[in-house]
Amino acid sequence: MENIVEMRNIRKEFPGIVANDNVSIELRKGEVHALLGENGAGKSTLMSILFGLYQPEQGEIFIRGKKVRITDPNVANELGIGMVHQHFKLVHNFTVTQNIILGRESKRFGFVVDEKSASRRIRALSERYALNVNPDAKIEDISVGMQQRVEILKMLYRDAEALIFDEPTSVLTPQEIHELMKIMRNLIDEGKSIILITHKLREIKEIADRCTVLRRGRVIGTVDVASTTEARMAEMMVGREVSFKVDKKPAVPGDVVLKIEGLNVLSARKVLGLTDFSLEVRAGEIVGVAGVDGNGQSELVEAVTGMRSVESGTIRLRGRDITKQGVRERIREGIAHIPEDRHKHGLVLDYTVQENMILETYDQKPFSNHGLLDFPEIRKYAECIVEAFDVRAGEGVDSLARSLSGGNQQKAIVGREIELDPDLLVAVQPTRGLDVGAIEYIHKRLVEQRDSGKAVLLVSLELDEILNLSDRIVVVSHGALIGDVQADETDENEVGLMMTGIRKGESA
Numbered sequence: 201m202e203n204i205v206e207m208r209n210i211r212k213e214f215p216g217i218v219a220n221d222n223v224s225i226e227l228r229k230g231e232v233h234a235l236l237g238e239n240g241a242g243k244s245t246l247m248s249i250l251f252g253l254y255q256p257e258q259g260e261i262f263i264r265g266k267k268v269r270i271t272d273p274n275v276a277n278e279l280g281i282g283m284v285h286q287h288f289k290l291v292h293n294f295t296v297t298q299n300i301i302l303g304r305e306s307k308r309f310g311f312v313v314d315e316k317s318a319s320r321r322i323r324a325l326s327e328r329y330a331l332n333v334n335p336d337a338k339i340e341d342i343s344v345g346m347q348q349r350v351e352i353l354k355m356l357y358r359d360a361e362a363l364i365f366d367e368p369t370s371v372l373t374p375q376e377i378h379e380l381m382k383i384m385r386n387l388i389d390e391g392k393s394i395i396l397i398t399h400k401l402r403e404i405k406e407i408a409d410r411c412t413v414l415r416r417g418r419v420i421g422t423v424d425v426a427s428t429t430e431a432r433m434a435e436m437m438v439g440r441e442v443s444f445k446v447d448k449k450p451a452v453p454g455d456v457v458l459k460i461e462g463l464n465v466l467s468a469r470k471v472l473g474l475t476d477f478s479l480e481v482r483a484g485e486i487v488g489v490a491g492v493d494g495n496g497q498s499e500l501v502e503a504v505t506g507m508r509s510v511e512s513g514t515i516r517l518r519g520r521d522i523t524k525q526g527v528r529e530r531i532r533e534g535i536a537h538i539p540e541d542r543h544k545h546g547l548v549l550d551y552t553v554q555e556n557m558i559l560e561t562y563d564q565k566p567f568s569n570h571g572l573l574d575f576p577e578i579r580k581y582a583e584c585i586v587e588a589f590d591v592r593a594g595e596g597v598d599s600l601a602r603s604l605s606g607g608n609q610q611k612a613i614v615g616r617e618i619e620l621d622p623d624l625l626v627a628v629q630p631t632r633g634l635d636v637g638a639i640e641y642i643h644k645r646l647v648e649q650r651d652s653g654k655a656v657l658l659v660s661l662e663l664d665e666i667l668n669l670s671d672r673i674v675v676v677s678h679g680a681l682i683g684d685v686q687a688d689e690t691d692e693n694e695v696g697l698m699m700t701g702i703r704k705g706e707s708a
């Protein structure tokens with residue numbers, strides 16, 4: 201079979217780390233080739249080289265058998281290579297069409313592309329690949345899933361044949377993931393070839409033909425997906441067996457830590473986000489919030505952490521009314537928060553890892569003494585977190601947060617928040633973008649947190665994670681709490697049904 205892309209013996213170094221060490225990979229025409237590996241294994245780096253964003257120190261690239269030098273993304277585009285990045289790069293107050301033709305305005309020929317005809321062509325492409333994108337919509341008005349399709353259209357508009365997807369599903373809802381899988385199949389049917397980076401073995405099983413596994417910058421092997429089990433692929437990437445089941449004893453709930461009563465919260469769109477919402481979380485239990493995305497989860501999290509004010513109702517922490525308190529006060533009272541969007545609320549990307557580890561606590565002992573920062577203490581603390589949570593970075597705690605791989609950024613945030621040892625930990629999608637080994641570890645730490653008598657409020661769109669980790673599961677639908685069940689007395693079907701808005705005991 202013809203190879204559309206071939207990368208041979210690629211080496212790429214960053215200060216303190218070899219991100220790609222003698223890596224070879226080939227993409228056959230018409231295949232979905234998965235790229236699997238631990239956080240920091242070098243997947244995004246390898247694909248950034250193929251897309252012309254980085255130059256390798258060594259190695260060769262062949263496109264359709266011809267040796268090429270991909271000096272920048274424009275060269276990649278001309279060679280028929282497109283990429284959807286881990287974090288999208290769209291201009292929010294531009295329309296879909298404007299975003300797609302951006303940088304394509306034929307400066308070379310000295311005239312501007314006619315937006316109307318571009319819009320027509322985009323509409324036709326959208327129809328051909330069943331993408332359902334309105335070319336005239338503004339980016340700020342469309343969902344994340346739709347924005348991703350705009351990125352796909354951007355590649356198609358440039359006639360890309362080899363399509364790179366860097367963790368496309370980590371930002372999507374389960375429904376959107378299902379849609380994306382269909383889109384990928386359409387793309388293959390139309391003669392495209394795909395490299396797919398994902399941490400979800402189930403997705404690899406569902407869609408990929410072959411899978412190349414990286415570990416610490418090196419290729420461990422390329423396998424045929426149909427004849428390789430998920431457990432085997434996990435073992436190849438991590439170098440040991442991985443347990444997918446969370447090992448935990450029954451919970452022993454104690455006093456009420458978080459008590460929410462009659463809460464009404466407006467959403468960002470000024471419609472009611474939460475309606476007459478009441479919930480208790482006790483010490484020593486993990487309460488999972490299940491629901492279809494956009495049913496009040498964000499409003500709940502924002503209200504509890506102090507990021508959004510409430511219309512009415514009360515929030516109490518260990519009996520104290522905190523409804524009117526700000527974010528920092530609540531952190532001091534004992535609430536920690538693993539945020540949904542790690543770039544917006546989790547990290548300052550241009551700060552070092554150690555600075556990020558004390559973002560919320562730098563003005564407290566032992567990091568600050570009489571207004572002076574104690575740098576050795578800060579370093580020691582950050583190094584402990586980096587060690588415990590296996591945050592991998594070229595220059596350790598001195599690395600800029602920006603230089604960390606996506607998963608390692610996530611591990612740093614989770615580590616920081618758990619290390620606060622809060623009375624209440626609000627964990628929103630805590631394992632987003634993490635490899636299976638890291639997920640196993642984070643889940644273990646969350647259970648430990650519970651076992652040491654802390655309360656954990658877990659919000660996740662992944663039903664597996666909710667079912668696996670929670671002691672009690674509450675279901676939200678249209679801003680209301682419509683179910684409250686013990687995790688060991690329910691199953692995927694029952695919770696799934698409640699998520700569609702049907703209360704327990706009611707029939708469809």
Ligand SMILES: Nc1ncnc2c1ncn2[C@@H]1O[C@H](COP(=O)(O)OP(=O)(O)OP(=O)(O)O)[C@@H](O)[C@H]1O
Pocket residue numbers: 214215217219237238239240241242243244245246592593594603604605606607608633
């Ligand atoms: N611009 C950069 N400067 C310094 N180090 C970098 C840079 N980009 C990547 N690295 C380092 O190279 C290594 C590989 O990173 P890469 O982003 O390729 O990992 P990844 O396999 O995509 O991981 P993840 O699954 O977490 O996204 C990491 O240790 C990272 O810290």
Ligand SMILES: [Mg+2]
Pocket residue numbers: 243244245286366605606607
């Ligand atoms: Mg990556």
